[in-house]
Amino acid sequence: MITGYCVNGETVALSTAEPPSALRPDLVWIDLVEPTKAEDLMIEGLLGIPIPTRDDLRDIEPSSRLYTDDGAVFMTASLVYRSDTEMPGLTDVGFILAGKCLVTVRYAEPRAFGLFKAGMHRIPGGCRNGAVILTRLLETIVDRTAEILEQAVDRIDDLALQVFGDKTSGRRHRPPHFLEARLRDVAGHHRLVAKTRDSLASLSRLLTFVYTVPDVQADKETRELCRTVSRDIQSLSEHTAFISGNITFLLDASLGLINVEQNAIIKIFSIASVVLLPPTLVASVYGMNFRIMPELEWQFGYPWALAAMVLSAVIPFFFFRWKGWL
Template sequence: MITGYCANGDAVTLSTAEPPAALRADLVWIDLVEPTKAEDLMMESLLGITIPTRDDLKDIEPSSRLYIADDAVFMTASLVYRSDTEMPGLTDVGFILAGKRLVTVRYAEPRAFGLFKAGIGRFPGGCRNGVVILTRLLETIADRTAEILEQAVLRIDGLSLEVFGDKTSARRRPPQFLEARLRDVAGHHRLVAKTRDSLASLSRLLTFVYTLPDVQEDKDSRELCRSISRDIQSLSEHAAFISGNITFLLDASLGLINVEQNAIIKIFSIASVVLLPPTLVASIYGMNFRVMPELDWQFGYPWALAAMVLSALIPFFFFRWKGWL
C-alpha cells in the first residue's frame, strides 16, 4: 500500500490500478507499507530512484544502510515493533530523501508511524519538505522508544515485587512460581535488547543525517537533529541501566529458586533423621531371636511404641531448639 501525505496532513492513496502520470507537487511524504513489485516499479518510475527491497533493508553493513545515490539519500534504521506483545521484534525501515520529499519503505507497523500520522498537521511551522518530515518523524520515533523503556521499567518493577515478595508476608513461594517469573524476565530482556539495538541504529542514522547539506541549511531541522541525538544517547544509557537491573533480577530469581529447593531438601533430610531412631527400635524388636525378654513382657508392645515416639520427638525438639526447622 502506498499513501502520500501533504504538508497539511491530507492523505492521498496511490494505486497501481490507476497509476498517476506524475506525483502531485504538494506531496512531501510517501509511505510504502509492504509494497508489491508492481508498486515498487511504479514509484521508481515516478521518483526516478531505486526503491530498496526487503532484502536490501536487512543488510547490516553501514555502507549499505547509509549512502547517497541517484541524487537521493538512502538510510535504513531498525525500529522496535510489537513491543506490547510477548514477542517484540525489530523491523528495518528505509528512509529516502528524494528532492523535497521523504519516502519511507517498511514491512511492519511500528506504533511511532501511527502517532506521527495522527499529528502530522499539528507541528509548529508545518512539514514543508522531506527534511522537516524526516526530523519530525525521528523525533516521534525517539519519543516512542522512550515510552517503550518507561513501560518496561514499570513492568520490571512489578516483576521485582513478585519475585522478592512483601516483607510483611512470610508465605513461601513454590519453585514453580519463581520459574514462571524467569520466563517473564526473559521476555523483558528481549524487549530491552531489541530497544538497545534500535537505539544504536538510530544513533548512526542521526549522525549521518546531521551531516547532510539540506539539514545544515535548515536551522530548525539542524537543532532538532542535535536534540534527538542527545535524547538517543540518554535513552541508550537508560537502556543499559535497565539491562543491568534485569540481569540482577535474573540472578536473584535463580538464587531464590536454589534457596527454596535447599529448604525442601532440608525438610526431607530432617524427616529422615527424625524417623531413623523409631526405625532402629522397630528393627531391634523385629528380629526373630529366640531369647528376647521383651517378647514375653505383657507391656512390650506399648513400650516399643512409646520408645519409637519418644525417639522421634527428642531429635525433633532438638532441631527446633537449634532453629533448623
C-alpha cells in the same frame, strides 16, 4: 499501499490502477507500506530512484544501510514493533531523501508512524520539505521508544513485587511453580529491552549520518533538532543499560529464591529422615529373630518398645527446634 502527504497536510492516495504521470510539486512524503513490485516500479519511475526491497532493507552491512546515490540519500533503521505483545520484534524501515521529498519503505506498522501522522498538523512551521519530515519522524520514533522503556520499567517493577513479595499483603506462601512462571516473564522483558537497545543503536548511526546531509545542514532548526534527538538516543541507551542490569538482578534473584525453596524442601526431608532414624533402629533391634532375646518374654515389652520409639523420635525433634533448624 502507497500514501502521499502534501505540505498543507493533505493526504493523497497513489495507486497502480491509475498511475499519475507526475508527482504533485507540493508532495513532501510518500509512505510505502508493504509495497508490491508494481508499486515499487511506479515510484521508481516517478522519482527516478531505486526503491529498496525487503531483502535490501535486511542487509546488516553499515555501508549498505547508509549511503548516497545519484543525489538521493538512502537510510535504513531497525524499529521496535509489537512491543505490547509477548513477542516484540524489530522491523527494518527505509528512509529515502529524494530532493524535497521523503520516501519511507516499511513492511510492518510501528506505532510511531501512526502517532506522527496524527500530529503532523502540529509541526511548527509546517511540513516544508522531506528533511523536516525526516527529523520530526525520527523525533517521534525516539519518543515512542522512550515510552516503550517506561512501560517496560513499570512491568519490571510489578514483576519484582511478585518475586520478592509485598509485605503489606501478608502473603508468605507462593503457589506451586510460581517462580518458574516468573522466569518466563523475565525472559520476555529481556527480549523487549534487547530489541529496544538494538533499535537505539541503529537510530544512533542513522542520526549521525543524517546530520551530514546537506538539506539538514542548510536548515538551522532541523540541524538543532537532529542534534537534540541524538542526545536523547544517547541518554535512552544509557537508561536501557540500567534496565538490563535490573533484569539481570531479577533473574539472579528468582533463581536464588528457587534454590532456597528447593533447599527448604530437601531440609525437611533430611530432618524427617533423621527424626525417624532412632525409632527405626529400635524397631529393627526388636524385630530380629534371635532365639535368646530376654525382652521378648516381658509382659510390658510391646508398650516399652512403642514408648522407646516415640521418645527416640520426640527428643531429636525438640533438639532441632532448640537449635533453630526447624
